[in-house]
Amino acid sequence: DQQVKQNSPSLSVQEGRISILNCDYTNSMFDYFLWYKKYPAEGPTFLISISSIKDKNEDGRFTVFLNKSAKHLSLHIVPSQPGDSAVYFCAALSLNSGGSNYKLTFGKGTLLTVN
Amino acid sequence: DTAVSQTPKYLVTQMGNDKSIKCEQNLGHDTMYWYKQDSKKFLKIMFSYNNKELIINETVPNRFSPKSPDKAHLNLHINSLELGDSAVYFCASSQYKFSYEQYFGPGTRLTVT
Numbered sequence: 001d002q003q004v005k006q007n008s009p010s011l012s013v014q015e016g017r018i019s020i021l022n023c024d025y026t027n028s029m030f031d032y033f034l035w036y037k038k039y040p041a042e043g044p045t046f047l048i049s050i051s052s053i054k055d056k057n058e059d060g061r062f063t064v065f066l067n068k069s070a071k072h073l074s075l076h077i078v079p080s081q082p083g084d085s086a087v088y089f090c091a092a093l094s095l096n097s098g099g100s101n102y103k104l105t106f107g108k109g110t111l112l113t114v115n
Numbered sequence: 116d117t118a119v120s121q122t123p124k125y126l127v128t129q130m131g132n133d134k135s136i137k138c139e140q141n142l143g144h145d146t147m148y149w150y151k152q153d154s155k156k157f158l159k160i161m162f163s164y165n166n167k168e169l170i171i172n173e174t175v176p177n178r179f180s181p182k183s184p185d186k187a188h189l190n191l192h193i194n195s196l197e198l199g200d201s202a203v204y205f206c207a208s209s210q211y212k213f214s215y216e217q218y219f220g221p222g223t224r225l226t227v228t
Contacts, residue, residue, distance in 0.1 A: 032215045043119070043205050043219025044158070089158065093215050101146075101170045101212040106158040 003027045004092050006107035013114050019077040021110050023090030026071065030092040031102075033066060035075045038087045038109070047088075048075070080114045087111050118142050119220040121206050127226045128196055136191045136223045138206030146170075147189040148207040148217065149181060158205070164189055165212040193225075201227045 005024045013019045023033075031052050036044035050057040050064045050073065057064050063076045077084055090107040119140045128134050140147060148171070149161040163171035164183040178194040193200060206220040 034215060036219075041221065043207070043221050045219065046216045049215055101163065101165065102215060103160060103163075103171060104215075104217065105160075108156045109158075 002107075004090055004105050004107040006090050006110050008110050009108070010111040010113070013080045013112065015082060015114055016079045019075075019080045019084065019112055019114065021075040021077075021088050021090075021112065023073045023075075023107055024071060025073075025090075025092055027092065027094065027105075028068075028071065030094050030105075032093040033064070033073050034091045034093065034104070035062075035064060036089040036091060036106075038089060044089055077112075080112075082114050085112060085114050119206055119208055119218050121204075121220040121223050123223060124221065125224050125226075127228065129228055130196055130198060132196050133192070133194045134196060134225070135193070136204055136206075136225070138189045138191070138220055140187055140206075140208040140218070140220075142208055142210075142218060143187075144208040144210050144218070145186055146209045146212045146214070147183065147186070148209075149189065149191050150205040150207060150219075152203040152205065152222070154202070162189075162191075163212070170212060196225075196227045198227050201225055 034049040035047040037047045038044040066073045087109040089109045091104045122137045146165045148163045152158045161175050162181040167183045180192045183189045203222045205222045207217040209217045
């Protein structure tokens with residue numbers, strides 16, 4: 001079952017405009033939500049996170065919004081730059097059933113192209 | 116200086132063979148992970164070790180066996196390789212088992228023919 005969903009496989013945005021990447025989730029027990037960025041032939045790198053008790057977190061050009069009632073989060077990139085072209089993974093963190101460690105659940109990713 | 120490194124980067128092998136992928140991190144982290152990214156692009160956790168102790172063991176065939184000789188290394192051994200094992204395998208580490216930020220290696224693309 002897909003607990004974290006990124007329904008848009010790709011997004012194309014003009015340089016200087018806003019990029020909005022969306023993510024939906026089904027598990028209300030997730031504690032943190034994260035965005036990872038991945039360039040070709042490299043591993044994902046951590047970008048930004050948000051706690052489940054907050055609704056917004058900002059870091060420079062990147063802002064993540066969380067709507068718990070809708071089980072939806074989004075990543076806004078303003079202004080978008082060509083170097084932002086990458087696959088963006090949404091991920092959610094939860095304690096395992098024994099409460100002894102965290103586990104990350106990833107979405108399928110959205111390919112962002114900025115040109 | 117690479118934080119999380121994996122060898123080899125590419126691995127092409129035939130069905131039925133046994134192969135290993137090695138991972139090393141020089142970040143001083145306590146926790147290491149193996150993820151599999153399949154053809155559908157899902158990145159799924161397979162195993163996690165914390166200070167050489169197995170803490171996450173997802174539903175993975177027992178042909179896959181992780182080994183952590185010390186907390187800086189986590190290797191993945193795969194026996195009797197099958198076509199469905201073809202994927203990109205990522206190693207990752209985090210400072211503690213409750214850290215949400217994970218650092219990933221570049222991945223190993225395994226192709227089974």
